[in-house]
Amino acid sequence: MEWLQGKRVFIRRDGEDQGFDGVVTEVRGKWIYVAVSDPDPSGFEGIWVNTELQREIGILK
Numbered sequence: 001m002e003w004l005q006g007k008r009v010f011i012r013r014d015g016e017d018q019g020f021d022g023v024v025t026e027v028r029g030k031w032i033y034v035a036v037s038d039p040d041p042s043g044f045e046g047i048w049v050n051t052e053l054q055r056e057i058g059i060l061k
Helices: none
Strands: 006-014 017-029 033-037 045-048 058-060
Touching: 017 045
Parallel strands: none
Antiparallel strands: 006 017, 006 058, 017 033, 033 045
């Protein structure tokens, strides 16, 4: 998963057309940390994603 380091990605929520995008800033085994591009000040800074449980991670251009 180290190859995801620094990549801009889109994480789709299970069974939904919605999700969020951000940049992978940390990789720890099967876990990646995505610093989320969220303009909402009440939103969140980032999220840890378990790549074994996550179904879809799109790498953005």
